[in-house]
Amino acid sequence: MVYHSQFNDESAGFRLVGNVPILPLKTTHKGPAPKGDANSVDIIDEALDLFKANILFRNFEVQGNGDRVLIYLTLYITKCLLKIAPMNKADAEKALFLIAQEQFSIPGESAFPLGGLVTVPNTRDAADTLRQYFTQLRLELGVRLCQRVYAVDPSKANKWWICFSKRKFLNKAL
Incomplete structure (x- = not known):
C-alpha cells in the first residue's frame, strides 16, 4: 500500500496554482511558500520520510493535491x-544547489513528466509562481537530503539511501 500525503485535506485552505498546493515550508530560501512551523512536519520532511517506501510502487492513486507535490518530490529525490552517489557531502551540496537552479519543465511544457496529474497554470503569473515554488522546494530538499544521506559519514553517501537511486517511481524520471 502506497503512503499518501497528510496535506491532502482540501479544507486546510492552501493556495492552489492549478491543482498544486503552495504548502508551508520550513526554509530560509526565498519563494512563494509561506513559512512553516519549525516543530511540525512539512511536505519535504514527509517526502523524505516516505521516499523509501513509496519508491517501490509503480502505481500511485492521487487522493488529493498534496499527493501531487509528494510525487514530484519523490521523482526529484531519485534524480x-x-x-x-559518488560524491562527498560538500560536493553533493554544491551539485544539488546547481540542479535546483537549472532550467526545468513545469506543467504545460512538453517535457514535464507528470502531464496527466498536474493541471496547466492558466496565466503567466501562475506559471512563474509554480516555477518559483518548485525551485524553492528543490533548494530546500537538496539541503535536507544531504543532511540525511551524509548523516553518518560526510565523506561518502549512505548506501541505504543510494540503493534506491536506480529505482523508477511510476516509471518516470525528471
Whole structure:
C-alpha cells in the first residue's frame, strides 16, 4: 500500500496554482511558500520520510493535491540520489544547489513528466509562481537530503539511501 500525503485535506485552505498546493515550508530560501512551523512536519520532511517506501510502487492513486507535490518530490529525490552517489557531502551540496537552479519543465511544457496529474497554470503569473515554488522546494530538499544521506559519514553517501537511486517511481524520471 502506497503512503499518501497528510496535506491532502482540501479544507486546510492552501493556495492552489492549478491543482498544486503552495504548502508551508520550513526554509530560509526565498519563494512563494509561506513559512512553516519549525516543530511540525512539512511536505519535504514527509517526502523524505516516505521516499523509501513509496519508491517501490509503480502505481500511485492521487487522493488529493498534496499527493501531487509528494510525487514530484519523490521523482526529484531519485534524480538527486543518482547525481550525488559518488560524491562527498560538500560536493553533493554544491551539485544539488546547481540542479535546483537549472532550467526545468513545469506543467504545460512538453517535457514535464507528470502531464496527466498536474493541471496547466492558466496565466503567466501562475506559471512563474509554480516555477518559483518548485525551485524553492528543490533548494530546500537538496539541503535536507544531504543532511540525511551524509548523516553518518560526510565523506561518502549512505548506501541505504543510494540503493534506491536506480529505482523508477511510476516509471518516470525528471
